[in-house]
Amino acid sequence: MKKEVLGKCPVCSKDLEVVKLNCKSCGTSIEGHFNLCKFCLLTKEQKEFAEIFIKNRGNIKEIEKEMGISYPTVKNKLESLIEALGYKSQPEEPEYKKDVLQKLYNGEITAEEAIKMMND
Structure with a gap:
């Protein structure tokens, strides 16, 4: 069984570098x-999430189902992965917008109601 290359030092958590390659x-x-x-x-958790995200073609509902986590948790994991890969984080949406989007996602409100709530 092959072992995965460590990316971080197990002692100080700094990035490791490869110094020898063998054929x-x-x-x-x-x-x-x-x-x-x-x-x-x-991290191992970030790699697992990336694999699940790709396998499910970014379908949040499928990711929620497979991982047994909520929509906000999927979004947080995705944001963490994006940042770990060195990309800029998007500005945090105001809490009320998250609530509106969650209600729309859960089918508690219609798209028209969501638009009205976002514009108020």
Whole structure:
């Protein structure tokens, strides 16, 4: 069973770098300073979420169902993943907008009601 490359130091949590590569086929070794890709630096939880997100083609309802978590939790995990990959976070939506969107998502209000509430 192959082990996954560690991206973070288990002692200080800083990024690790690869210093030696080996070819199992011909035995060639290359030494130097190589950076790990940004996906290697993700936590195990972030990698699992990314895989589930991709597998479900970004369908939030399917992700909620598979992971047994709520819509806001999916959004938080996605935001955390985006930031961990080095991309800027989107400004936080005001709480009332989140409430309106959650009600719309849950079928508690119509799209027309949601639009009216957002514009008030």
